[in-house]
Amino acid sequence: MEIKEILAKKILTEAKGYLDVCFTHSLNPYSGCAFSCRYCYVREMPIQRIKEIPWGEWLNIKTNAAENYQKEIIKFRKKNNPVNLFMSSATDPYQPIERKANITRGILEAMIEAPPDFLQIQTRGPLITRDIDLLIKLKEKCDVLVSMTIETDREDIKQTFAPLAPGMKLRIKALKEVHDAGISTQASISPVLPFTPDFPKELDGIVDHIWIDTLSIGDGAMDKCSERLGMPQLFQQHELSQWYQRDLHVKVEKYFKNYFPSEMIRVSKKDAFPR
Numbered sequence: 039m040e041i042k043e044i045l046a047k048k049i050l051t052e053a054k055g056y057l058d059v060c061f062t063h064s065l066n067p068y069s070g071c072a073f074s075c076r077y078c079y080v081r082e083m084p085i086q087r088i089k090e091i092p093w094g095e096w097l098n099i100k101t102n103a104a105e106n107y108q109k110e111i112i113k114f115r116k117k118n119n120p121v122n123l124f125m126s127s128a129t130d131p132y133q134p135i136e137r138k139a140n141i142t143r144g145i146l147e148a149m150i151e152a153p154p155d156f157l158q159i160q161t162r163g164p165l166i167t168r169d170i171d172l173l174i175k176l177k178e179k180c181d182v183l184v185s186m187t188i189e190t191d192r193e194d195i196k197q198t199f200a201p202l203a204p205g206m207k208l209r210i211k212a213l214k215e216v217h218d219a220g221i222s223t224q225a226s227i228s229p230v231l232p233f234t235p236d237f238p239k240e241l242d243g244i245v246d247h248i249w250i251d252t253l254s255i256g257d258g259a260m261d262k263c264s265e266r267l268g269m270p271q272l273f274q275q276h277e278l279s280q281w282y283q284r285d286l287h288v289k290v291e292k293y294f295k296n297y298f299p300s301e302m303i304r305v306s307k308k309d310a311f312p313r
């Protein structure tokens with residue numbers, strides 16, 4: 039892994055595409071991502087396409103992220119604009135390096151001093167439980183939603199599609215800890231991967247919202263990006279093609295509505311991000 043410390047010009051990026059429905063900005067404490075999920079759409083974005091090093095094998099640590107946040111939020115506040123943040127859209131704020139680098143933790147500390155209106159943390163990293171102390175303080179000042187990506191409840195499937203990402207049991211346990219601390223939580227089934235019939239039961243009592251997205255509707259290019267990443271072939275290779283269908287989100291939504299009230303469930307492209 040090639041790791042560099044960099045000084046980023048700025049840390050808040052204006053939200054575009056699917057994000058701009060409910061967010062004003064995305065915030066990425068790192069560029070690159072050690073979790074290296076095989077379906078990751080960032081692999082197809084310019085930041086990776088112009089690189090010679092494969093996705094998952096490089097990482098930039100934005101050492102001035104908290105400092106930049108402080109400066110940039112002051113500007114937005116002066117203009118009286120709302121600030122609804124999505125952290126993160128093109129990296130994971132709780133990937134392994136965060137344990138030492140503390141970039142995300144530094145940003146949360148800065149947010150306690152100068153909060154946004156809304157912060158959604160999107161992660162696969164159980165390390166988020168380290169920062170529960172800060173999240174408790176922050177939720178007194180703004181809306182906070184911790185959204186853990188839980189694409190499946192099957193460890194074997196996780197190993198096939200995202201072998202370097204944390205295990206599913208660890209993620210579910212971490213989300214429970216966050217929920218037990220009184221912080222709003224979401225399970226982001228994104229992208230939907232093959233799961234067991236008991237999946238909804240495993241989320242029962244630990245989530246306030248469920249977000250459903252699939253490789254077909256959520257790759258930012260209506261399937262094209264997932265196709266370029268070889269996802270249909272990967273599903274086929276493992277005899278899972280029945281899980282790679284354009285209407286998969288409809289079936290999954292229906293299945294989860296047998297267990298959870300409709301208002302808890304949101305589906306990508308159909309509904310806005312829940313607040």
Ligand code: SF4
Nearest residue numbers: 071073074075078129
């Ligand atoms: S955790 Fe997110 S950013 Fe990182 S590789 Fe997986 S999908 Fe991509």
